[in-house]
Amino acid sequence: MINIIIVSEKMAKPKTLGVFESVGLVLALILVPIVLTLLFITPQQVIKSQGVKAMLPPHLRGAMLSTQNHLDAYAKQIGELQARILRLDAQNQRLSKLAGVKSTAEPINERTPVNDMMGRGGPLVKDSPLSEEDLKATIEQMSADLDLRDEYQGKLEAKLLQKSVLREMLPNSSPVEAAYSSSSYGWRIDPMSGHRAFHEGLDFPASVGTPVYAAADGIVTTAVQTADYGNLLKIDHGAGLETRYAHNSKLLVNPGDRVTKGQKIALIGSTGRSTGPHLHYEIRLNGNPLDPREYLKNHS
Missing domain, CATH: 2.70.70.10 (Glucose Permease (Domain IIA))
Known part of the structure; x- marks a missing residue:
């Protein structure tokens, strides 16, 4: 059993701490120096840039990094889909002219990111990053848009072949x-x-x-x-x-x-x-x- 006796000139008689009080005091005396040491050892620049993450155990920091990498992968996929949509739009416009038909390719959905060169603006109100569910929904919508463009391109190719010198060879x-x-x-x-x-x-x-x-x-x-x-x-x-x-x-x-x-x-x-x-x-x-x-x- 641990008993701690505190003696002070201001106290009429010595005070004896109980078991729980004694354990609490010992833990405080041990942890406070450790925390102070971490604060001084961890570079201030790292703390400023990483905030609480700099003080977290390695396995927790790794989990946070993994989640961020996951979101980055979604963002990269969105960028690739956007590039493919823009390329298909340009190709379909050229094919439409060759086929002599008016382009009816589906426009990019409002939720789909557009070319950074297009002018946009406005005040920033209630700004918040996209969640994983938002990113998934955007990818699904863009995939659907891409399918529509692929289908439209197939129709244009068929029209061109019907008009070309190959029309007698077509497997119709x-x-x-x-x-x-x-x-x-x-x-x-x-x-x-x-x-x-x-x-x-x-x-x-x-x-x-x-x-x-x-x-x-x-x-x-x-x-x-x-x-x-x-x-x-x-x-x-x-x-x-x-x-x-x-x-x-x-x-x-x-x-x-x-x-x-x-x-x-x-x-x-x-x-x-x-x-x-x-x-x-x-x-x-x-x-x-x-x-x-x-x-x-x-x-x-």
Whole structure:
């Protein structure tokens, strides 16, 4: 047991402190010098610049730094999305002029950061930094804006191809006598992973064995089985145009074969990365996917 006796000339008799009072006094005598030492050891410039963080234990300072890095990553992503939107806007304006159509690209949303060169101003009232939820909402809105611009650019490319010297080569014939899933091209929730992913073609659900037809004249360049596409056919139509026919149960042509529009080239199946029998159909120009809907609807 610890007992502390205090003796003073002003006191009539010595005073004895209890256990809790004694422990409190001892802790105070130990901690006060430590705090004073930290104040003198920690550079004043660091305290001014970091405030309370300079006095925090390393693991707490690390947690605060991690949170800031997280927010910085969101801010960087917003900047990258903004740059992509501005580039797409400029490209779409040029393509609109070439296609002879009025630009109808969606304007940048009010919540989307705009070019720093644009003049803006006003008094600063109730200023506060964006929260993590604000940053996430901004990223989601900008991603949606970017998708609209991508879709619009695909429409412009289709118009240009319809007007170009390539129009006779365009694969504008339906590859199967079945309706396609209208929302299958573009961003969607992947049926297997459950994650948001870009689907580069159209899906035509149909029974196994349903005939698949060449969408245009061309030469078969690939007839192979792959993990993702299953039994895959690729047909070269010239000038960088290519069509792909995937998940087939059987291929009826071979590499090097010349095919004509409407020729039967395969049978629908569910091979490769597939949840059921259907044809996955793609149109590509110089390796880049095009929206097949824009060519099928222009077919007369």
